[in-house]
Amino acid sequence: MLEHVLTLITFLPLLGMAAILCLPKSQENSIRWTAAIFSGLSLILACWLWVGPFDSSVAGMQFVEKAPWIPAINANYAMGMDGLSLPLIFLSALIHFIAVFASWGITKSVKGYFALLLLLEVGVNGVFLATDFFLFYVFWEIMLLPMYFLIGIWGGPKREYAAIKFFLYTLFGSVLMLVAMVAIWLKTGGLNGGTFDIIELQQLAKGWAADPSTFLGMKFTTWIFWFLFTGFAIKIPVFPFHTWLPDAHVQAPTPISVILAGILLKLGAYGMLRINFPLAPDAFQHFAWVLATLGVVNIVYGAYVAMAQTDFKRLVAYSSVSHMGYFLLGVAAMTFTGLNGATLQLFTHGTSSAMLFLIVGVIYDRAHHRDLNDFGGLAKRMPYFLGIATIGIFAGLGLPTMSGFISEAMTLMGSYGQFPVHVILSTLGILMTAAFLLYALQRVFLGALPAKYENFKDMSGREAFTLIPFAFLCILIGVMPSLILDKMAATMQSIQEMLSYTVQ
Amino acid sequence: MSYLDALNYILPEVALTFGLCVVLIWDLVVRSGRRWWETGFLTLGFLAVTAVLLVQRFAYPPATVFGMVRIDLFATLFKLFLVVATGFVVAFQLADRNSGENGRSETHFLLLCAVLGGFFLVSADNFILMYLGLETLGLSSYALAGMAKRSVRGSEAALKYIVYGALASGVMLFGLSLFYGMSGSLSYGGTMVGVSQALANGQVAQVAIATLMVLVGFGFKLSLFPFQWWAPDVYQGVSTPVASFLAVGSKGIAVAAMLRVMATTFGIELHADAGSEFTSSLSALLALLAVVTMLFGNLAALRQTDLKRLLAYSSIAHAGYILAAMATLTPAGFHAAALYTLLYGLMTLGIFGAVLYFANIAGHERIDGLHGLGYRHPIAGAATVVFLASLTGLPPTAGFGGKYYLLTALWESGHGMLALVVALMSVVSLFYYFRIAKALYLKSATTEPKKMSMPVLAGILALLAIANVWFLQFGGLLTGVQQAWGQLEALIS
Numbered sequence: 002m003l004e005h006v007l008t009l010i011t012f013l014p015l016l017g018m019a020a021i022l023c024l025p026k027s028q029e030n031s032i033r034w035t036a037a038i039f040s041g042l043s044l045i046l047a048c049w050l051w052v053g054p055f056d057s058s059v060a061g062m063q064f065v066e067k068a069p070w071i072p073a074i075n076a077n078y079a080m081g082m083d084g085l086s087l088p089l090i091f092l093s094a095l096i097h098f099i100a101v102f103a104s105w106g107i108t109k110s111v112k113g114y115f116a117l118l119l120l121l122e123v124g125v126n127g128v129f130l131a132t133d134f135f136l137f138y139v140f141w142e143i144m145l146l147p148m149y150f151l152i153g154i155w156g157g158p159k160r161e162y163a164a165i166k167f168f169l170y171t172l173f174g175s176v177l178m179l180v181a182m183v184a185i186w187l188k189t190g191g192l193n194g195g196t197f198d199i200i201e202l203q204q205l206a207k208g209w210a211a212d213p214s215t216f217l218g219m220k221f222t223t224w225i226f227w228f229l230f231t232g233f234a235i236k237i238p239v240f241p242f243h244t245w246l247p248d249a250h251v252q253a254p255t256p257i258s259v260i261l262a263g264i265l266l267k268l269g270a271y272g273m274l275r276i277n278f279p280l281a282p283d284a285f286q287h288f289a290w291v292l293a294t295l296g297v298v299n300i301v302y303g304a305y306v307a308m309a310q311t312d313f314k315r316l317v318a319y320s321s322v323s324h325m326g327y328f329l330l331g332v333a334a335m336t337f338t339g340l341n342g343a344t345l346q347l348f349t350h351g352t353s354s355a356m357l358f359l360i361v362g363v364i365y366d367r368a369h370h371r372d373l374n375d376f377g378g379l380a381k382r383m384p385y386f387l388g389i390a391t392i393g394i395f396a397g398l399g400l401p402t403m404s405g406f407i408s409e410a411m412t413l414m415g416s417y418g419q420f421p422v423h424v425i426l427s428t429l430g431i432l433m434t435a436a437f438l439l440y441a442l443q444r445v446f447l448g449a450l451p452a453k454y455e456n457f458k459d460m461s462g463r464e465a466f467t468l469i470p471f472a473f474l475c476i477l478i479g480v481m482p483s484l485i486l487d488k489m490a491a492t493m494q495s496i497q498e499m500l501s502y503t504v505q
Numbered sequence: 506m507s508y509l510d511a512l513n514y515i516l517p518e519v520a521l522t523f524g525l526c527v528v529l530i531w532d533l534v535v536r537s538g539r540r541w542w543e544t545g546f547l548t549l550g551f552l553a554v555t556a557v558l559l560v561q562r563f564a565y566p567p568a569t570v571f572g573m574v575r576i577d578l579f580a581t582l583f584k585l586f587l588v589v590a591t592g593f594v595v596a597f598q599l600a601d602r603n604s605g606e607n608g609r610s611e612t613h614f615l616l617l618c619a620v621l622g623g624f625f626l627v628s629a630d631n632f633i634l635m636y637l638g639l640e641t642l643g644l645s646s647y648a649l650a651g652m653a654k655r656s657v658r659g660s661e662a663a664l665k666y667i668v669y670g671a672l673a674s675g676v677m678l679f680g681l682s683l684f685y686g687m688s689g690s691l692s693y694g695g696t697m698v699g700v701s702q703a704l705a706n707g708q709v710a711q712v713a714i715a716t717l718m719v720l721v722g723f724g725f726k727l728s729l730f731p732f733q734w735w736a737p738d739v740y741q742g743v744s745t746p747v748a749s750f751l752a753v754g755s756k757g758i759a760v761a762a763m764l765r766v767m768a769t770t771f772g773i774e775l776h777a778d779a780g781s782e783f784t785s786s787l788s789a790l791l792a793l794l795a796v797v798t799m800l801f802g803n804l805a806a807l808r809q810t811d812l813k814r815l816l817a818y819s820s821i822a823h824a825g826y827i828l829a830a831m832a833t834l835t836p837a838g839f840h841a842a843a844l845y846t847l848l849y850g851l852m853t854l855g856i857f858g859a860v861l862y863f864a865n866i867a868g869h870e871r872i873d874g875l876h877g878l879g880y881r882h883p884i885a886g887a888a889t890v891v892f893l894a895s896l897t898g899l900p901p902t903a904g905f906g907g908k909y910y911l912l913t914a915l916w917e918s919g920h921g922m923l924a925l926v927v928a929l930m931s932v933v934s935l936f937y938y939f940r941i942a943k944a945l946y947l948k949s950a951t952t953e954p955k956k957m958s959m960p961v962l963a964g965i966l967a968l969l970a971i972a973n974v975w976f977l978q979f980g981g982l983l984t985g986v987q988q989a990w991g992q993l994e995a996l997i998s
Binding site: 070071073074103110113130138142143145149150153154160161167169170172173177179180183186187191192229317482486 | 545773837880883890897899900901906907908910911912913916917921924928929931932935939942943946949977978979983984
């Protein structure tokens with residue numbers, strides 16, 4: 002089983018999708034449970050790998066699978082997992098599993114919804130596990146179709162606009178990535194022995210970095226660096242490519258927002274660490290200050306715009322823009338602490354933002370609007386929910402003992418040596434994040450309770466079930482970050498070596 | 506080669522000719538127009554026989570029959586493509602509920618004529634035979650376009666088609682006569698030598714003019730800018746099955762013939778190590794035409810409301826992609842063009858089948874007729890999404906495989922900017938292709954749609970959708986194209 006475990010994690014949801022398609026449309030509860038079971042199986046496998054056979058002393062790929070796929074162009078079905086993908090695949094499996102329960106209330110074409118949700122999970126898990134660039138790209142694009150329909154069919158009033166905007170932005174990035182992939186494949190020999198193997202490419206990249214020849218005034222590595230970077234930056238999203246995000250988030254149904262913020266944004270960051278930066282280390286070092294600057298712009302600008310929002314969901318969406326900035330800043334510094342902090346930030350933001358979107362969803366389901374100025378005093382009617390929501394909001398603003406604190410502190414500490422001004426500026430972002438999240442908390446839960454909210458019920462068991470795992474993780478990682486950091490250490494070491502490779 | 510051997514080589518053509526006679530006689534004498542589906546099934550039968558004979562001919566060593574007809578892997582591959590595509594067209598025609606029953610059996614006869622013309626077009630080793638093939642294909646197509654004689658749109662389409670077509674083939678014939686004047690030979694090989702000598706003597710202008718004129722003829726068939734004006738009106742005016750034949754069969758076989766003519770007529774030039782001034786300007790001209798064609802097709806498609814008009818512009822855009830690959834004038838580029846054409850046929854047949862399916866329900870072919878139908882027809886709806894993804898070039902579909910290989914050929918030959926344009930164009934095309942998906946799934950029907958079930962057509966669509974996913978890995982097509990091209994080029998060196 003161990004030799005096919007990654008295939009199972011990736012394709013169990015596809016099996017679930019097939020099972021759902023075979024069920025009759027009217028069996029809505031069986032459909033929901035089938036989705037829960039199959040995404041749950043993936044989650045169990047991911048947990049098992051974490052506590053069991055994953056060897057944290059190994060830097061390279063584990064549980065490797067490899068089979069020829071398209072011999073004509075030497076593309077392989079190659080999967081592998083290392084310290085970078087382990088936490089993210091766990092996060093992906095968890096978020097999709099929770100999203101299934103958060104989707105229990107969906108009543109419009111239940112069958113199609115859960116089938117697409119599971120297809121989305123196949124794409125996401127595949128991206129994290131593929132070690133073949135071609136396969137990576139195929140999984141990357143497989144996500145787009147389900148996401149388009151999930152936003153476009155089950156979304157809010159402006160869903161059609163948001164869905165196609167998401168699709169066009171992402172595809173624009175993907176085709177640039179595709180051109181870079183073509184160029185890389187040809188560089189390795191094309192039809193005569195070209196390779197897509199990411200590990201092999203990472204080794205070959207050292208030779209490209211040493212090659213001084215230029216095309217239109219830029220080195221090969223510089224070209225592929227910017228092409229790949231644009232593709233991944235749109236997904237993260239990095240300023241100025243972030244404009245699709247608020248629209249997609251606000252229009253998407255709650256569980257899809259949870260997936261989008263919790264895991265889809267992380268794909269861009271993962272792609273940068275796995276492909277973009279290691280394949281062009283010289284360009285990465287040369288432009289590190291640009292990345293750090295973009296990171297700070299994300300942190301400060303995202304938080305600044307979030308302060309002005311009155312729509313709760315839009316506020317959380319912009320807070321995501323802000324939080325993802327830490328990733329860029331931490332990686333750009335190229336220190337071990339910064340890199341670890343940045344990667345941990347992916348996990349911690351995945352849990353805290355998922356929680357925030359779930360919180361918005363709980364409120365929206367009752368009030369059917371998200372206007373912050375129209376709420377107040379919900380604490381009186383929903384005391385338990387207040388408790389959980391407070392954890393979520395504190396995790397989001399990075400309070401000590403919460404996971405967000407660890408990752409943001411590590412990122413800033415790790416980057417201070419390289420970019421002191423950037424770090425000082427980004428503390429502004431922390432301040433603003435605290436301001437808008439606490440102000441939101443105050444406007445929703447405190448003050449006088451308007452009469453129209455008198456009959457609100459506290460959160461249901463199902464809602465509690467979706468929120469508690471994330472709250473638990475936020476605190477657990479906040480007090481014991483070593484749970485993740487130890488697993489990542491060896492891989493992070495090797496990534497740091499790759500990124501700081503200099504031509505002799 | 507003995508007479509019998511020669512006959513054996515062209516047995517598919519013979520079978521096809523026999524078939525079209527039988528279909529015509531069956532229609533005229535035996536049934537005289539009633540029960541038109543009988544000729545439909547007869548046609549399918551003859552196409553199947555021809556396909557089997559073609560598959561057998563894959564194993565034959567390449568040969569030139571009667572000094573006129575070149576039978577090699579390349580020709581056989583595209584003939585098989587044409588036969589299979591026409592098979593789908595006939596199947597679509599049998600399932601078409603919107604066109605009247607008038608003239609259906611004639612359509613079958615004309616389709617077979619067009620296929621025969623296409624066979625000689627792609628197999629010709631002589632410009633006269635090539636021209637005859639092109640005209641047989643063309644004249645049958647004009648007649649096909651005019652089958653809906655009582656519809657104003659149909660008549661207009663046929664007239665437009667024939668006027669443009671006559672002009673284009675006239676110009677082409679004049680270009681061929683110039684080539685003959687230069688080389689004193691009508692065979693491809695003789696022309697190749699003549700062209701090379703003319704270029705060596707500095708007669709660049711003559712060769713360029715002749716080349717441009719021949720290009721007009723192919724440009725018309727491929728609907729390349731600026732010869733694409735007929736396409737939207739004709740596609741919209743003719744019935745959906747005939748439109749799918751024009752978009753897939755006629756265009757595909759014309760691409761193959763153009764590839765053969767380019768590779769042989771300029772064979773010596775293309776194999777010269779340095780690459781002459783002539784080839785570099787030819788390459789630049791084709792690249793320019795390709796860019797304009799894809800820009801025109803993609804941008805004009807953005808605002809279409811009629812499905813077939815939208816697909817006409819989309820097929821113009823795809824012709825632009827194919828031409829971009831040809832513009833490299835490298836073997837890899839020609840491979841990519843041939844491969845892309847085959848895969849383009851797969852996705853385009855699918856989307857035309859889907860249009861037929863939904864137009865049968867809606868009774869018209871506007872996008873708003875599709876509103877909400879995806880939920881009532883899950884198989885056809887899902888298949889349509891696959892075709893759209895394939896046309897856009899999204900994995901995991903054949904369209905992505907084709908586009909990947911195309912980008913590779915462009916990048917490898919130093920046409921990086923062209924590759925970037927092709928890549929960005931697929932982002933633009935996403936917008937209009939997914940208007941169809943939007944209509945199917947994101948919109949809800951305003952009126953209760955007709956209840957209708959078409960299990961056979963849905964099955965065909967599902968089959969094509971599966972093929973579209975399967976051929977992401979080329980399914981041996983790439984190797985086939987490479988081998989075929991090797992045989993074709995073996996003639997030159």
